Amino acid sequence: MSHPLDVPGVTGEEGWRGCREAVLAYRSVSYELSHLEALEAESIFIIREVVAELDRPVLLFSGGKDSAVMLHLAVKAFAPAPLPFPLMHVDTGHNFPEVIQYRDARVAELGARLIVASVQEAIDAGRVAEEKGPRASRNRAQTVPLLEAIEKHQFNAVFGGARRDEEKARAKERVFSFRDEFGQWDPKNQRPELWSLYNARHRRGEHLRVFPLSNWTELDIWQYIDQERVALPSIYFSHRREVFRRDGMLMAWSPFLQMLPGEEVTTAEVRFRTVGDMTCTACVESTATTVEQVITEIRASRVTERGASRADDKFSETAMEDRKREGYF
Amino acid sequence: MELLRFATAGSVDDGKSTLIGRLLYDTKSILEDQLAAVERTSKARGDEYVNLALLLDGLKAEREQGITIDVAYRYFATAKRKFIIADTPGHLQYTRNMVTGASTADLALILVDARKGVLEQTRRHAFIASLLRVPHLVLCINKMDLVNFDQAVFDGIREEFRKFSMKLDVADLTFIPISALGGDNVVSRSDKMPWYEGPTLLHHLENVHIASDRNLIHVRFPVQSVIRPMSAKYHDYRAYAGQVLGGVLRPDDEVMVLPSGFTTRIRDLELAGKRLTEAFPPMSVNVSLAEELDISRGDMICRPGNPPLVGQDLDAMVCWLSESTALQPGARLAIKHTTRSARAMIKQLHYRLDVNTLHRDEQSAQLKLNEIGRVTLRTTVPLFFDEYRRNRHTGSFILIDEATNATVGAGMINGSAV
Numbered sequence: 001m002s003h004p005l006d007v008p009g010v011t012g013e014e015g016w017r018g019c020r021e022a023v024l025a026y027r028s029v030s031y032e033l034s035h036l037e038a039l040e041a042e043s044i045f046i047i048r049e050v051v052a053e054l055d056r057p058v059l060l061f062s063g064g065k066d067s068a069v070m071l072h073l074a075v076k077a078f079a080p081a082p083l084p085f086p087l088m089h090v091d092t093g094h095n096f097p098e099v100i101q102y103r104d105a106r107v108a109e110l111g112a113r114l115i116v117a118s119v120q121e122a123i124d125a126g127r128v129a130e131e132k133g134p135r136a137s138r139n140r141a142q143t144v145p146l147l148e149a150i151e152k153h154q155f156n157a158v159f160g161g162a163r164r165d166e167e168k169a170r171a172k173e174r175v176f177s178f179r180d181e182f183g184q185w186d187p188k189n190q191r192p193e194l195w196s197l198y199n200a201r202h203r204r205g206e207h208l209r210v211f212p213l214s215n216w217t218e219l220d221i222w223q224y225i226d227q228e229r230v231a232l233p234s235i236y237f238s239h240r241r242e243v244f245r246r247d248g249m250l251m252a253w254s255p256f257l258q259m260l261p262g263e264e265v266t267t268a269e270v271r272f273r274t275v276g277d278m279t280c281t282a283c284v285e286s287t288a289t290t291v292e293q294v295i296t297e298i299r300a301s302r303v304t305e306r307g308a309s310r311a312d313d314k315f316s317e318t319a320m321e322d323r324k325r326e327g328y329f
Numbered sequence: 330m331e332l333l334r335f336a337t338a339g340s341v342d343d344g345k346s347t348l349i350g351r352l353l354y355d356t357k358s359i360l361e362d363q364l365a366a367v368e369r370t371s372k373a374r375g376d377e378y379v380n381l382a383l384l385l386d387g388l389k390a391e392r393e394q395g396i397t398i399d400v401a402y403r404y405f406a407t408a409k410r411k412f413i414i415a416d417t418p419g420h421l422q423y424t425r426n427m428v429t430g431a432s433t434a435d436l437a438l439i440l441v442d443a444r445k446g447v448l449e450q451t452r453r454h455a456f457i458a459s460l461l462r463v464p465h466l467v468l469c470i471n472k473m474d475l476v477n478f479d480q481a482v483f484d485g486i487r488e489e490f491r492k493f494s495m496k497l498d499v500a501d502l503t504f505i506p507i508s509a510l511g512g513d514n515v516v517s518r519s520d521k522m523p524w525y526e527g528p529t530l531l532h533h534l535e536n537v538h539i540a541s542d543r544n545l546i547h548v549r550f551p552v553q554s555v556i557r558p559m560s561a562k563y564h565d566y567r568a569y570a571g572q573v574l575g576g577v578l579r580p581d582d583e584v585m586v587l588p589s590g591f592t593t594r595i596r597d598l599e600l601a602g603k604r605l606t607e608a609f610p611p612m613s614v615n616v617s618l619a620e621e622l623d624i625s626r627g628d629m630i631c632r633p634g635n636p637p638l639v640g641q642d643l644d645a646m647v648c649w650l651s652e653s654t655a656l657q658p659g660a661r662l663a664i665k666h667t668t669r670s671a672r673a674m675i676k677q678l679h680y681r682l683d684v685n686t687l688h689r690d691e692q693s694a695q696l697k698l699n700e701i702g703r704v705t706l707r708t709t710v711p712l713f714f715d716e717y718r719r720n721r722h723t724g725s726f727i728l729i730d731e732a733t734n735a736t737v738g739a740g741m742i743n744g745s746a747v
Contacts, residue, residue: 030540030541031540031543031545031577031607031609031610032540033332033612033658034330034331035330035331035333035410035411037612037613038331038332038611039332040613041609041611041612041613042613043574044552044572044613045572045611045613046602048553048554048570048571048613049668051554051624052553052554052668075601076601077570077598078556078570078615079560079600079601080556080558080560080562080566080602081556081557081558081560081563081565081566082558082560085440103335122563164402164404165403165404168388168401169388171401171402171403172388172398172399172400172401178734187388187390187398187399188388188390188398188399190399191735191736192375192425192428192429192650192736192739193429193729193736194429194432194433194725194736194739195432195433195721195722195725195727196433196572197665197666197725197726198729199665199729199734199736201663201729202734202735203734214402215402215404215413217406217411219403219406220411243435250604301360302360302361303360303361303362303365304362307360307361307363308362308363316386317638318389321388321389324700
């Protein structure tokens with residue numbers, strides 16, 4: 001029986017193979033890309049695809065390492081033309097000052113437009129109820145100002161720096177991830193995504209979340225930061241800080257966190273593996289002051305970055321899926 | 330370090346989750362907190378052993394029902410390669426999921442239970458891998474421990490599968506006897522099967538030659554967008570952004586631009602200010618040309634003596650992906666092919682293919698979810714394409730329902746329809 005693709009009149013396979021072999025023999029050095037080059041090529045293709053097909057994109061820029069890499073890729077994708085879309089920071093009001101400094105410096109350097117969607121404003125206006133108590137966090141509250149800003153500015157594509165290796169709900173996420181008019185993600189009803197043919201179609205009021213770093217891992221990100229000399233906020237490297245232990249994690253002391261009885265503030269040499277809201281981002285003890293040293297530590301680490309540093313995912317097995325369904329990053 | 334993407338197919342019973350768990354665990358890609366979370370959940374559910382499938386099944390519905398719903402992507406790396414696993418479930422929507430996972434895979438890994446041998450689903454998975462032109466196929470004969478590591482069992486399955494695979498177009502086929510549970514021949518060599526002289530699974534994944542799977546002959550560069558800075562400093566800068574889908578481009582090469590057919594030379598290849606002496610798949614680059622031509626998104630840059638097929642009438646295999654609708658002759662759909670979007674009309678459904686028996690049902694009036702068939706379709710504008718067998722990127726397309734915007738079909742081009 002013949003192969004279903006063997007169509008009468010479409011032949012010439014022999015000649016084709018011979019031709020290919022000849023050229024490969026001629027060029028004995030094969031055209032190979034490193035994994036970082038392959039990932040970069042894919043991400044740049046994705047970012048360009050969005051700009052070609054969607055007229056109102058925005059890039060979420062928190063100042064964290066993933067968004068720093070995503071921004072770096074976006075700049076490369078359009079250079080020497082300027083970045084063709086604005087940046088948006090969803091500001092919980094509980095920021096690390098070093099990160100805000102870094103954010104503003106990067107925005108100024110690029111001459112980019114920054115939109116700040118404020119959780120504090122949403123709370124003040126009564127659109128979000130603030131969580132109470134010592135474990136209160138504004139992490140989940142970010143969804144409301146995020147969706148409000150998307151609606152206000154009529155964005156139809158929102159670049160996020162999420163990676164599939166971060167978390168098990170994210171492992172099921174598409175690169176072009178459709179959101180309905182409520183900003184909701186329906187994990188059981190996602191568009192199949194084949195080859196590199198991305199479907200950007202949507203109706204007015206709906207939008208797409210686009211994740212150009214889907215296939216990157218934490219280690220890829222750091223190796224790329226090293227290779228491309230991507231600047232980062234200083235708190236990603238070892239520094240002295242007042243910290244206290246909670247739930248097996250090392251939390252940075254800040255006026256935004258209520259201490260529990262028995263918790264004690266000490267000083268330690270730490271760095272952050274992820275950067276988010278101060279109330280739910282923990283640090284790890286570290287002496288790494290360079291990117292190279294950070295990479296060495298990550299290679300040896302036996303805990304994932306979210307496990308080491310994110311209090312928000314420990315509430316339940318499906319905390320991330322629950323937040324994402326509501327429209328979270 | 331190279332990147333290898335592979336798709337795994339099989340059902341829970343084949344030990345697929347155990348195998349993936351084993352690969353991740355033995356390469357130290359599962360970390361303590363992930364394992365602790367799985368242990369907690371296993372215990373809470375009253376499982377007798379730590380259920381590694383929980384590591385892979387992330388969605389609430391999957392955990393509740395104990396099944397995998399959707400393609401999940403997993404990542405691990407060794408000193409030699411970085412791996413992306415597209416883990417496709419064997420139960421629900423198997424064809425849709427496997428077609429999706431296989432579309433980007435360099436290698437497909439199919440699991441066979443040594444006690445059961447080649448089953449209908451083995452044949453189905455192998456057929457889909459061959460239809461999607463996954464260049465390398467690995468058949469892992471699992472649970473060898475349950476057949477006393479008997480060489481005769483392995484040889485029997487290998488021969489049976491070989492016979493079947495002659496009907497398919499599989500370029501590279503490898504058989505590996507393993508026990509995922511015990512780790513035999515997965516990462517380290519088994520001392521229980523001295524008769525097997527081939528590589529372990531991980532060794533094969535690390536060393537299988539994938540660099541020449543790409544098409545380096547036929548230059549294909551679909552234009553994604555035009556980069557024009559509109560600034561005093563880069564007043565004259567004008568370049569075409571895109572990803573190389575075939576061939577090797579070099580400065581000063583003569584090129585032809587479709588649809589206009591005009592020829593000119595490549596002036597410069599670069600990305601973000603870094604000049605390149607050559608560009609090849611899958612690089613994303615900026616191409617500038619010696620002459621100013623009218624070029625926009627969806628146009629194709631190629632070599633004058635070696636253009637793609639050009640036309641509005643395509644002969645293609647289509648896999649239907651929609652639950653709520655069916656593909657029928659006369660249907661009008663949106664089509665996306667490379668960077669070109671158009672509308673398409675299904676002119677004819679030649680046959681529906683039974684993925685289990687490979688039987689062609691020529692009486693079939695429509696394609697439903699998970700069904701594959703051969704169609705001819707006509708597009709509103711000419712496309713610049715290749716046969717899928719020659720180039721998986723310029724030979725593939727998706728079909729989109731214009732009413733719902735859902736992706737409803739995946740197509741692989743056989744050639745021009747006459």
